[in-house]
Amino acid sequence: MRDAGRIAAAIEIIDAIETRHRPARNAVKEWGRDHRFAGSGDRAWIGGLVLDTLRHKASVAFAMGSEAPRALVLGTVTRAWGWTADDLASKFAGDEHAPDPVTEEEAAGFTRDISGAPANVQGDFPAWAEPSLKRVFGKDLITEMQAFAARAPVDLRFNGLKVQGDKAINAVTSKIPSAHTGALSASCIRIPQTDPTGKNAPAESIPAYGKGWVEVQDEGSQIAGLAAGAQAGDQVLDFCAGAGGKTLELSAMTGNAGQVYAWDVDWRRLRAIFPRLQRAGARNVQVRDGDETTLSDLEGRMDVVFVDAPCTGSGTWRRRPDAKWRLSEKQLEQRIEQQDEALDNAAKYVKPGGRLVYVTCSVFPEENADRVEGFLAREPDFVQRSTLDAVLASGGLADGAENVLAKCVDESGALQLSPHRSATDGFYIAVLERVG
Numbered sequence: 001m002r003d004a005g006r007i008a009a010a011i012e013i014i015d016a017i018e019t020r021h022r023p024a025r026n027a028v029k030e031w032g033r034d035h036r037f038a039g040s041g042d043r044a045w046i047g048g049l050v051l052d053t054l055r056h057k058a059s060v061a062f063a064m065g066s067e068a069p070r071a072l073v074l075g076t077v078t079r080a081w082g083w084t085a086d087d088l089a090s091k092f093a094g095d096e097h098a099p100d101p102v103t104e105e106e107a108a109g110f111t112r113d114i115s116g117a118p119a120n121v122q123g124d125f126p127a128w129a130e131p132s133l134k135r136v137f138g139k140d141l142i143t144e145m146q147a148f149a150a151r152a153p154v155d156l157r158f159n160g161l162k163v164q165g166d167k168a169i170n171a172v173t174s175k176i177p178s179a180h181t182g183a184l185s186a187s188c189i190r191i192p193q194t195d196p197t198g199k200n201a202p203a204e205s206i207p208a209y210g211k212g213w214v215e216v217q218d219e220g221s222q223i224a225g226l227a228a229g230a231q232a233g234d235q236v237l238d239f240c241a242g243a244g245g246k247t248l249e250l251s252a253m254t255g256n257a258g259q260v261y262a263w264d265v266d267w268r269r270l271r272a273i274f275p276r277l278q279r280a281g282a283r284n285v286q287v288r289d290g291d292e293t294t295l296s297d298l299e300g301r302m303d304v305v306f307v308d309a310p311c312t313g314s315g316t317w318r319r320r321p322d323a324k325w326r327l328s329e330k331q332l333e334q335r336i337e338q339q340d341e342a343l344d345n346a347a348k349y350v351k352p353g354g355r356l357v358y359v360t361c362s363v364f365p366e367e368n369a370d371r372v373e374g375f376l377a378r379e380p381d382f383v384q385r386s387t388l389d390a391v392l393a394s395g396g397l398a399d400g401a402e403n404v405l406a407k408c409v410d411e412s413g414a415l416q417l418s419p420h421r422s423a424t425d426g427f428y429i430a431v432l433e434r435v436g
């Protein structure tokens with residue numbers, strides 16, 4: 001396919017997403033299924049443009065004076081990708097699959113200055129979220145949120161149970177030459193995502209992935225795991241284990257010595273954990289897939305209880321840009337209730353002197369500092385400790401990471417990561433110690 005036809009396809013898909021409320025990735029897949037002539041390169045290009053259009057939806061609509069799919073896509077190609085009206089004219093000329101020629105009004109939108117637009121428009125986030133996001137980012141609100149409208153890299157964590165540093169990195173770079181070591185986690189290998197028309201890095205297709213040497217895990221999520229400080233011999237409960245991303249990291253931190261228990265309130269979510277444990281060679285994990293009574297023998301015994309809480313996922317908006325426009329205040333309220341419940345239920349498993357690590361992939365203070373503050377008011381036996389100290393003590397940081405992470409420390413000593421501050425997803429990480 002030529003670029004003009006690909007742009008026309010992106011317009012069609014955005015229309016389907018907006019009018020039929022289809023999740024973006026499904027809409028892209030369905031388009032590919034219905035248009036078999038499109039090759040994998042075409043589908044990646046078109047999918048990339050669709051996601052970029054959703055990432056920049058508010059700012060582009062404002063500049064173009066229209067929310068129509070055509071305005072959004074043409075505005076994204078020009079304003080986010082840097083193409084000009086002339087570039088489009090020459091690509092569209094004589095191509096029967098091209099969209100209609102660009103109008104003068106549209107061309108004016110391609111270069112319109114929007115520096116006077118409201119913060120939610122410049123930062124491409126839902127207007128209702130502004131008071132919350134302002135609380136966490138203050139004067140940097142627009143810059144911080146603009147970083148959420150960029151594409152995200154693919155991060156891998158190499159699995160210390162199977163492979164060490166250079167060998168893991170060589171195994172990845174031999175197949176994906178652009179990969180490099182991470183800046184924060186010593187176990188991170190980052191595959192950059194720079195070219196807006198490039199294909200997603202095929203991380204899951206490389207032999208090192210098949211052998212269990214690497215897992216896909218955002219570097220911010222890796223830092224969250226490090227905050228647990230799990231060591232050989234520890235008893236660790238992963239209380240919101242889900243598909244087991246953190247369980248694998250916790251098991252690797254213990255070097256398969258000690259015991260990691262994986263549990264989730266929804267046993268169906270644990271389904272994916274079993275093949276992952278096997279692939280990773282994680283042999284000290286017990287998956288408990290019953291109701292919470294199946295954990296009764298663990299009460300007061302855990303060195304670490306890890307609460308990777310259900311959340312709005314606002315910290316992952318780079319990867320799921322349609323989610324940011326779908327999220328509602330009501331959903332935020334539901335998550336807050338689940339977070340309090342998870343924290344309160346998890347606390348009883350922590351032994352005296354043990355740690356409760358509370359993590360979300362969100363940047364809303366209502367899901368983060370407010371939840372921790374409420375928990376500490378209900379549970380006087382816990383005190384908050386410095387997350388940065390915990391992460392430093394884990395020994396799992398890359399050289400120079402401390403300087404970056406020091407900029408992510410909030411008033412209470414928790415870490416709030418973000419694409420702008422730490423070049424990661426927006427993870428929140430708090431460490432709470434049982435002192436009574």
Ligand SMILES: C[S@@+](CC[C@H](N)C(=O)[O-])C[C@H]1O[C@@H](n2cnc3c(N)ncnc32)[C@H](O)[C@@H]1O
Nearest residue numbers: 240241242243244245246265266308309310342
């Ligand atoms: C962010 S996901 C966990 C992701 C997982 N730890 C990973 O790294 O792949 C949150 C999980 O919390 C679970 N959950 C929700 N409410 C819970 C509760 N009250 N107690 C325990 N788990 C809960 C959800 O079922 C979901 O699987």
